[in-house]
Amino acid sequence: MIIDLRRRFVAPARRLALRHGYRAPLAVAALLALLSCTPHGTVHGALTVAFVLGGFLWTLLDVLFLPVTVPLLVIVGLPAALLAIRHRKHLRRPARPGNSALLCCALGVAAVLLGASVPGQDAGLLGLGALTLLGLPVGRLLWQQTPWAHRTPHRTPSRTPHRSPSRTPRRAPGPLGRWRWAAAPLLLATGALLVHYDVPAGARFAATRPTLTAHAEHALATGDTAPARVAGYRLERTELVGGGVTFTVAGTGVFAPHGYAYFPHGTPVGESVTSYDALGDGWYSWSGTDHF
Numbered sequence: 001m002i003i004d005l006r007r008r009f010v011a012p013a014r015r016l017a018l019r020h021g022y023r024a025p026l027a028v029a030a031l032l033a034l035l036s037c038t039p040h041g042t043v044h045g046a047l048t049v050a051f052v053l054g055g056f057l058w059t060l061l062d063v064l065f066l067p068v069t070v071p072l073l074v075i076v077g078l079p080a081a082l083l084a085i086r087h088r089k090h091l092r093r094p095a096r097p098g099n100s101a102l103l104c105c106a107l108g109v110a111a112v113l114l115g116a117s118v119p120g121q122d123a124g125l126l127g128l129g130a131l132t133l134l135g136l137p138v139g140r141l142l143w144q145q146t147p148w149a150h151r152t153p154h155r156t157p158s159r160t161p162h163r164s165p166s167r168t169p170r171r172a173p174g175p176l177g178r179w180r181w182a183a184a185p186l187l188l189a190t191g192a193l194l195v196h197y198d199v200p201a202g203a204r205f206a207a208t209r210p211t212l213t214a215h216a217e218h219a220l221a222t223g224d225t226a227p228a229r230v231a232g233y234r235l236e237r238t239e240l241v242g243g244g245v246t247f248t249v250a251g252t253g254v255f256a257p258h259g260y261a262y263f264p265h266g267t268p269v270g271e272s273v274t275s276y277d278a279l280g281d282g283w284y285s286w287s288g289t290d291h292f
Helices: 002-018 023-037 042-063 065-086 101-113 123-144 177-195 199-220
Strands: 229-230 233-241 244-249 258-262 275-280 283-288
Touching: 002 023, 002 065, 002 199, 023 042, 023 101, 023 123, 042 065, 042 123, 123 283, 177 199, 199 229, 199 244, 199 258, 199 283
Parallel strands: none
Antiparallel strands: 229 233, 233 244, 244 258, 258 283, 275 283
């Protein structure tokens, strides 16, 4: 079985890691898997702090737009524009997005959708998505201006004759190549619309409702309150309250716990929970007391 797993997953991942342009998507995918498996790990905590600080900074710049944001944009943007005009002959045009850039964009959008698919949202996954969607494009644009980005890979000369590079005609980008410029904006717009209309949380809960209901009825019948992973959710705390059961979803929220509650016989009653939102069929999403 171990040999079979190595053949299916480890060996293809190793081959992709050795190929130029696929290391960044593999790193983002590994971080995404790590955050999904360990919602209270060090990496998750660091990304949560970064996302919260970034949110505070964005709010501050939005509130103080005229006295702070505009002068800051002038201080940073004016010298950058002057340098770009002065050295415009040495600047290279941005290359067409390749497989690596599009895969990173798709993984970043997936991280945002997963972060928004739980009650209270997962700030660690949102931080990974924001870092991928904001940091990698800037890094890619800066990297393309360096001489290392345009080095041709060294190839071992073969015995078979080849045409001279000067005689090889340059291929014009096909329709698929031109559409690569629109792929990333379309992914971002689709992800933004889904998050705006709260589609990830509703769709994920609707798909997992039967499994969650079976687990909740089992907890009510047996009194089992042990932590468990059910339908992709990591339920770290289970409480029997008022004829029903509440589940705390691990990794959700920043300053308050969040989760789901199942009350099949009526409106929930509890002192530790501040708000309930009805989801139908006895299910509710709840948020705890804010500890900020």
